Amino acid sequence: MRCEICGKKVTGKPVRTKIDNSIMSTCNDCSKFGKIQREPPRPNRGPGSRGSVGRRRTFRSQEPTHEVIEDYQKVIREAREKKGWSREDLGENIYEKVSVINRLESGKMVPDLKLARKLEKSLNITLLEKTEEAQLDESNSLNRRKATIGDVVRIKKVK
Ligand SMILES: [Zn+2]
Incomplete structure (x- = not known):
């Protein structure tokens, strides 16, 4: 053709x-x-489309290998509660509206790269993971020492 x-x-x-x-x-x-x-049909983002929202999202911009983990809403909520923060507290900490936190924690909104990084920093959690297999064997130790994406990239380059 x-x-x-x-x-x-x-x-x-x-x-x-x-x-x-x-x-x-x-x-x-x-x-x-x-x-x-x-044109390909737009993904249905309306209410009641939990199935598609629950799937992993791949960032298409400059870092196509980063994905938000599947149970991000649980990780965010648990980390926040551990700190004794309300959703308002978390919102203030990362300069986002409470409605954003609400949607994140109910799984209705997948954080984009920028938001995920803010949450990672603020809550000492890991929300982004590399899709490459090299990430798998390191993820545990990295999670424990609250690695930032910057760390992950650096470690990968050193290897
Ligand atoms: Zn052509």
């Missing part, structure tokens, strides 16, 4: 792109020139 615009060989699925009212099969690059047809 070749891209109908640039003629490059398309690896994987071609993108159906609407350009000047005609639909063409193009490569990813050329799809930017037109309107992509048949």
